[in-house]
Amino acid sequence: MGTVVNTPADALRALRTAVSDVNQAVSNGALAPLTKRDLLDFMAEFEEVRAMLSVTDHRIVRACDDSRLAERVGERSTSSLMAKVLRIAPGEARARVKAAELLAPRPSPLGPELPPVREHVAAAQSVGQVTTRQAAMINESLQGIETACPLSPGESAALEETMVGHARQFGPRELQACLHRMESHLNPDGVLPPEAVIHDRRFLHLVQRRDGSYVIEGSLTRACGAQLWSVLSSLAKPRPSDVTGPDLRSPGQRMHDALDDVAGRLLRSGRLPHSGGTPATVIVTIDHAALVRGTGFGTTTDGQPLPVDELLRLASEADVIPVVLDRAGAVLSSGRASRVATPAQATALYARDGGCSFPGCEIPPEWCEKHHVVEWIKGGFTDLDNLTLVCKYHHRNFQAAGWTCLMINNLPHWRPPDWLPGSNDPVLHHRIAHRSELYEQAA
Numbered sequence: 001m002g003t004v005v006n007t008p009a010d011a012l013r014a015l016r017t018a019v020s021d022v023n024q025a026v027s028n029g030a031l032a033p034l035t036k037r038d039l040l041d042f043m044a045e046f047e048e049v050r051a052m053l054s055v056t057d058h059r060i061v062r063a064c065d066d067s068r069l070a071e072r073v074g075e076r077s078t079s080s081l082m083a084k085v086l087r088i089a090p091g092e093a094r095a096r097v098k099a100a101e102l103l104a105p106r107p108s109p110l111g112p113e114l115p116p117v118r119e120h121v122a123a124a125q126s127v128g129q130v131t132t133r134q135a136a137m138i139n140e141s142l143q144g145i146e147t148a149c150p151l152s153p154g155e156s157a158a159l160e161e162t163m164v165g166h167a168r169q170f171g172p173r174e175l176q177a178c179l180h181r182m183e184s185h186l187n188p189d190g191v192l193p194p195e196a197v198i199h200d201r202r203f204l205h206l207v208q209r210r211d212g213s214y215v216i217e218g219s220l221t222r223a224c225g226a227q228l229w230s231v232l233s234s235l236a237k238p239r240p241s242d243v244t245g246p247d248l249r250s251p252g253q254r255m256h257d258a259l260d261d262v263a264g265r266l267l268r269s270g271r272l273p274h275s276g277g278t279p280a281t282v283i284v285t286i287d288h289a290a291l292v293r294g295t296g297f298g299t300t301t302d303g304q305p306l307p308v309d310e311l312l313r314l315a316s317e318a319d320v321i322p323v324v325l326d327r328a329g330a331v332l333s334s335g336r337a338s339r340v341a342t343p344a345q346a347t348a349l350y351a352r353d354g355g356c357s358f359p360g361c362e363i364p365p366e367w368c369e370k371h372h373v374v375e376w377i378k379g380g381f382t383d384l385d386n387l388t389l390v391c392k393y394h395h396r397n398f399q400a401a402g403w404t405c406l407m408i409n410n411l412p413h414w415r416p417p418d419w420l421p422g423s424n425d426p427v428l429h430h431r432i433a434h435r436s437e438l439y440e441q442a443a
Contacts, residue, residue: 049128052127055122057096058104061082062100062105062106065100071248071249079093079094099136103117103118104122121138130164142160145159148186163179166179198221201219204216204218205217205218235257235363235367239360239363239393240359260392261391261393295308341370345370349370349389350365350389352411355368356391356394356429357405357412358390358391358403358429367392368390369390369391371405373386385410388407411428
């Protein structure tokens, strides 16, 4: 009777048993009586099995990504988790993750799985016709050609199929020569296109979905990409979700929030060009009753709904002007003078807080927002004893995480949520405490 396989664990146990049987047979001298032809066939078949196992590896990596396993166990990324748990080199872990991105079926929110990005490579690897090394070489070559040459999806797929055909016939050295000849034929001026070509291909699309969210698609010049990467990577560093806890955001979410920081800071700077005599500003219209209840939606000038809780957060600190209407549509109030900290107050906050006041966060003051401890919309004053600097990430998320900000001796403290282990006493950021001690010593 054969082994019954009901789960991945059952299948893995069956595989271990099969491998053990093969090892035992080989150890007992089963290869000795084979003819040269039979031994060559055995070697080839064994290599096919080795290549097929890569497909399982891609599926496992994809499952880890889809379930956000790394975040759940406090690791920065799937590759760092693999390096630690599997005791492999970080470079190898990153290569496996990259291979899974290209060669594993992709999840679809609308139904069945989408095929892999490199469908022909994945199909060949699933039957053991392309090794892991060959697959990596094809992926690298295709990426270089697609970057340098404008290929349609059909042309790219046909080129991939041709490369897979070469991989079925040649080893890595001969395959590399074939790939190089293909690259030279398609891009005779070199794999790296001249700056003028890159400049001509530049574009950026910001497409709005039906649910109001946006999709970004684009190709940046080297200079623009380098500048954007420099700005976003510095702002996308992990930040603590509590005093000692890890940042639970994925790398992609951190990059999104970094871009959000940049856009918000630029709006608040007041340095954008005027449009029709008005500085670049987000204007939101809202019903007075909805504002009082704290429910419902406001409406931006381009007709997009904005939830009241989001509007209140923005209206507290960013350059968003709430235009409040009564039931008849008349304007009850419009303005922002009473809620925006003055330059002198901002300078004092920079000196006192030195950056985000949330415990453990080290975002500098230039990238922080001014948070009203008692909300401005609920009557809080724009005074130093009611203001503190908070980075955009913590400003957006501290309430949902159960934290509370309060002023004690005119310094911003943060009370942890009840579910957090340990003391629930208010916490003062070590940076602010140190600055306060220095000030007292100087006095």
